[in-house]
Amino acid sequence: MSHEVRDPADIPPFDHARAEAAVRELLAALGEDPDREGLRETPARVARAFAEVTSGLRQRPEDVLTTTFDLGHDELVLVRDIELWSMCEHHLVPFTGVAHVGYIPSESGKITGLSKLARLVDLYSRRPQVQERLTTQIADALMEILEARGVIVVIEAEHLCMTMRGVKKAGARTITSAIRGQMHDAATRSEAMSLIMHGTR
Ligand SMILES: Nc1nc2c(ncn2[C@@H]2O[C@H](COP(=O)(O)OP(=O)(O)OP(=O)(O)O)[C@@H](O)[C@H]2O)c(=O)[nH]1
Numbered sequence: 478m479s480h481e482v483r484d485p486a487d488i489p490p491f492d493h494a495r496a497e498a499a500v501r502e503l504l505a506a507l508g509e510d511p512d513r514e515g516l517r518e519t520p521a522r523v524a525r526a527f528a529e530v531t532s533g534l535r536q537r538p539e540d541v542l543t544t545t546f547d548l549g550h551d552e553l554v555l556v557r558d559i560e561l562w563s564m565c566e567h568h569l570v571p572f573t574g575v576a577h578v579g580y581i582p583s584e585s586g587k588i589t590g591l592s593k594l595a596r597l598v599d600l601y602s603r604r605p606q607v608q609e610r611l612t613t614q615i616a617d618a619l620m621e622i623l624e625a626r627g628v629i630v631v632i633e634a635e636h637l638c639m640t641m642r643g644v645k646k647a648g649a650r651t652i653t654s655a656i657r658g659q660m661h662d663a664a665t666r667s668e669a670m671s672l673i674m675h676g677t678r
Pocket residue numbers: 565566567606607608609636638639642643644
């Protein structure tokens with residue numbers, strides 16, 4: 478059993494017909510009549526919805542972190558409270574919360590557009606995920622593509638698999654973090670963590 482994440486180039490196109498057939502089969506397994514009026518279009522709708530929320534499987538971070546400029550800015554850049562919706566790979570139900578993404582640019586000051594950080598969060602969120610992997614993938618992409626000297630990613634999310642079913646602990650929030658490079662420096666990390674927790678107020 479491989480835990481390797483597959484390269485987007487090796488992932489076949491989304492198979493709408495197969496997804497529809499599977500949803501139809503699931504409805505039948507529930508004891509529902511997939512041909513009753515309210516459900517007739519459901520397999521096609523669910524297939525489209527899944528195509529959308531897994532579209533990140535076929536995207537590469539390089540495609541998103543396109544706009545980079547050398548501004549010569551080599552100090553911390555941090556975007557807080559990036560809304561995220563992902564899907565837990567264990568139950569295929571959503572987890573939702575916020576990501577805080579900060580990086581210390583390369584020596585030359587290679588930076589990216591701020592919206593690209595949110596696009597990166599979206600890209601990795603739109604895959605069957607676990608929160609830990611989502612967190613590290615964002616951090617690793619920034620280190621690699623921006624050649625950042627340091628990165629911090631903190632994600633705080635609520636998993637519907639823990640609230641709507643199972644242990645049913647509404648409000649329980651899971652916090653994960655990934656720290657890379659110079660962000661390991663105690664003073665830098667504590668500055669970033671304080672900005673994440675309190676902003677500048
Ligand atoms: N580490 C980690 N666990 C997750 C994530 N999303 C869901 N899980 C957990 O995955 C586990 C799957 O456990 P199983 O015992 O196989 O599944 P289950 O019988 O449905 O478990 P319960 O949720 O406890 O009812 C559960 O404990 C979930 O809370 C995630 O992003 N990271």
